[in-house]
Each structure stands twice: as C-alpha cells, then as structure tokens.
Amino acid sequence: MTQVFDANGAVVPVTVIEAGPCSVTQVRSVDRDGYDAVQIGFLDKPRRLASRAVRGHVAKLDSRRSKRAAEAGVVAGPKADCEPKRFVREIRGVYPGVEVGGVLTVDLFEGVDFVDIVGTTKGRGTAGVMKRHGFSGQRASHGVKKVHRHQGGTGMNTSPGRVFKGKRMAGRFGNERSTMRNVKLVRIDLENNLLLVRGAVPGPNGGYVMVRQTNKVKRRGGPAPAGGAKKKAGAK
Amino acid sequence: MSQKILAKVEASSLKSEVPQFAIGDTVDVHTRILEGEKERVQIFNGVVIAKSGSGSRETFTVRRIVAGEGVERKFPIHSPKIAKVEVKRSGVARRAKLYYLRDRVGKSVRLREKRDDVAAAEATAKKAAGKKAAAKA
Numbered sequence: 001m002t003q004v005f006d007a008n009g010a011v012v013p014v015t016v017i018e019a020g021p022c023s024v025t026q027v028r029s030v031d032r033d034g035y036d037a038v039q040i041g042f043l044d045k046p047r048r049l050a051s052r053a054v055r056g057h058v059a060k061l062d063s064r065r066s067k068r069a070a071e072a073g074v075v076a077g078p079k080a081d082c083e084p085k086r087f088v089r090e091i092r093g094v095y096p097g098v099e100v101g102g103v104l105t106v107d108l109f110e111g112v113d114f115v116d117i118v119g120t121t122k123g124r125g126t127a128g129v130m131k132r133h134g135f136s137g138q139r140a141s142h143g144v145k146k147v148h149r150h151q152g153g154t155g156m157n158t159s160p161g162r163v164f165k166g167k168r169m170a171g172r173f174g175n176e177r178s179t180m181r182n183v184k185l186v187r188i189d190l191e192n193n194l195l196l197v198r199g200a201v202p203g204p205n206g207g208y209v210m211v212r213q214t215n216k217v218k219r220r221g222g223p224a225p226a227g228g229a230k231k232k233a234g235a236k
Numbered sequence: 237m238s239q240k241i242l243a244k245v246e247a248s249s250l251k252s253e254v255p256q257f258a259i260g261d262t263v264d265v266h267t268r269i270l271e272g273e274k275e276r277v278q279i280f281n282g283v284v285i286a287k288s289g290s291g292s293r294e295t296f297t298v299r300r301i302v303a304g305e306g307v308e309r310k311f312p313i314h315s316p317k318i319a320k321v322e323v324k325r326s327g328v329a330r331r332a333k334l335y336y337l338r339d340r341v342g343k344s345v346r347l348r349e350k351r352d353d354v355a356a357a358e359a360t361a362k363k364a365a366g367k368k369a370a371a372k373a
Contacts, residue, residue, distance in 0.1 A: 002242055002245060002246055002291070002292065002293065003249075003292065003293055004245070004246075004248070004249050004292070005249055005292075005312075005314070005315060005316055008270070009268070009315055009316040009317040011312060011315070014245075016241055016242060016245050018241060189244075189245070192241070192244055194241065194244070194245065196245065205238060206238050
C-alpha cells in the first residue's frame with residue numbers, strides 16, 4: 001500500500017493494482033460448454049515453463065492428433081495466439097464484444113467509482129480463537145490459569161450433551177477466497193494500466209486478485225462494463 | 237517489480253520543490269486551511285524534532301510549547317496543504333530524533349544555534365566563554 005493526496009489535500013491510503021493487459025483466451029458458451037463465461041489470462045509465462053497443453057490452449061500447435069482431427073472434419077476453437085499466461089480465470093456471464101484474442105485493459109473501468117475485489121487472504125496456519133474469530137480470551141489474572149487466550153465454554157450440560165456443529169474453534173486460518181465489495185476506485189492510470197483502490201485488499205504484496213465493477217444492489221458506479229480479472233501488483 | 241510500480245504512483249504525489257530544513261531547525265510551517273469557501277494560510281512555529289518515512293509518505297514532526305503545554309504536529313512533506321516551510325533558526329542536533337526534548341521543560345528545551353563558521357567559532361567560544369555562548373543560544 002501507499003498513499004496519495006486527494007483534491008482537498010487529504011491523504012488517501014491506496015492499494016495499487018496492476019490491472020491488465022489481460023488476454024481473452026477463451027469464450028465459453030452454453031452450446032459448447034454448458035455455461036457462459038469469458039476466460040482471461042494475465043502476465044506472460046515463459047514457454048519453457050508452460051506445459052504443452054497450456055501452450056496449445058493459447059496458440060495453435062501442430063500435432064499428429066490435431067491433424068487427424070482436422071482430417072476428420074473437427075473444427076478447433078479459435079486461439080488467442082498469445083503467450084501462455086500465469087494467472088487464468090473465468091468470469092461467468094455473456095459479454096458482447098469480448099472475443100478470443102482480445103485484450104482487456106483498465107479503460108474498462110473508466111467511469112466506474114466502486115469495484116469489488118476478489119482475492120485469497122494470507123494464510124496464517126493454525127490459529128487460536130482470538131486471532132481467528134476475534135474472541136476476547138480470558139483474564140490475565142484473578143485465578144485464570146494458563147488459559148488466557150482460550151475460548152470459554154463450548155456448550156451446555158447433559159442436554160444437549162454435545163458440542164453443536166459449526167462451533168467456532170481454533171484451526172486453519174486464512175488462505176481462503178474473500179471478496180471485498182464496494183471498494184472506492186480512487187484513480188485510474190491508463191498509461192501504466194494501474195488501478196488505485198482505497199484501503200487494503202486480500203492477499204500478500206504481489207498477489208493476484210480479480211477486480212470487477214461492484215455488484216452491490218445500490219450500485220454507486222456507472223453502467224456495468226465487462227468484468228475484468230486482474231492482478232494486484234506489488235503494491236498492496 | 238512491485239517497488240517500481242509503487243514508485244510510479246508515488247511520483248505523481250511528490251512535490252517538485254521539497255522544502256529544505258534539518259532536524260533541530262526552528263521553522264514556520266505555512267499550512268493552507270479551508271474556512272468555508274475561503275482559503276487562508278495558518279502558520280505553525282516550532283522545532284523540527286523528527287523526520288520519518290520516505291517517498292510520498294515522508295513526514296516531519298514539529299514541536300512547540302503553547303501555554304506551557306507541549307504541542308506536536310506531524311506534517312506530510314509532500315502534502316499540497318503545506319504552502320511552505322520557512323527556516324527561522326538552525327539548531328545543533330546530534331541525533332536524528334529529538335524525542336528527548338519531550339522530557340525537557342523551560343530553558344533546557346532550547347537548542348544551541350548552528351553557526352556557519354562552526355569550527356573556528358566554536359573552538360574559541362568553547363575555550364573563552366563556553367557558558368556565555370550556551371546562554372546566548
């Protein structure tokens with residue numbers, strides 16, 4: 001994160017997200033795939049690190065199998081003809097005008113005031129109830145023995161005689177999908193493909209997130225453009 | 237990579253002319269204040285006791301005594317609200333953070349003034365009238 005000054009000279013904490021350019025690698029349709037979606041990829045991956053399947057997904061690769069298929073009259077889907085991508089996501093829905101091989105950039109977000117950000121939170125490993133669920137723990141003194149950061153009771157007595165399912169306890173924390181809704185879009189940098197959003201976003205610095213115009217019912221943004229999945233660059 | 241991107245973003249917030257002053261200086265900070273529609277300049281006078289942060293996040297702390305009570309204000313150096321910083325007096329500071337001034341009251345709050353001809357002046361001043369010089373400053 002960093003900070004910028006707004007028009008009034010006040011400091012605004014922002015996360016810098018490098019949003020695109022994203023290549024459209026596939027467009028899924030109900031007829032062919034059973035659902036509508038747009039598949040987009042961000043950041044090139046060196047070809048030597050990409051599997052043959054991935055390379056063939058983004059560009060045409062000649063193989064005996066493809067030749068046989070062509071002879072049999074099978075028409076292969078269109079290819080984006082780009083480098084293999086590091087971060088590939090599908091966005092459900094029909095987006096007219098988005099075609100395989102197209103490139104999405106931040107100008108999608110022009111006129112948008114609020115966005116939703118989907119990311120994966122930092123993994124915290126096994127965490128106690130205080131950190132994981134915000135429990136208060138117990139007292140530091142007054143006879144409390146070695147249970148200062150513990151939860152209190154977990155249930156009742158003979159009836160029901162068991163702990164209810166879903167009782168919040170210690171365990172794995174973080175590293176899960178999380179969506180922040182209605183995040184203010186502070187600035188768009190068309191030149192460098194950057195989005196500046198107010199506050200923090202899920203995940204570590206340099207992690208990947210998806211950004212879309214907010215779908216909050218009371219939409220405060222402009223008209224809904226096509227969604228865009230993007231990566232959060234460095235500057236969380 | 238990410239640092240480069242951050243630098244690009246921060247570059248837009250940086251002032252082209254950064255006010256020049258040092259730790260220990262007594263400064264007048266001219267801040268723009270919006271009163272309803274009108275904008276006016278308010279001056280905060282005091283000693284710079286610390287600088288912190290880097291890039292567009294750099295700030296400095298100014299301390300002064302108001303009616304016997306210490307008051308500190310922290311300003312972002314690159315804030316457009318800071319019209320200018322005027323150095324009134326340069327004090328001698330031997331460390332980057334003058335937090336020890338917080339524990340001082342009365343006369344001992346003052347810092348010795350920085351001289352241009354430090355070497356010569358101080359050598360003689362120390363020998364001849366160390367006490368007098370201290371009192372003067």
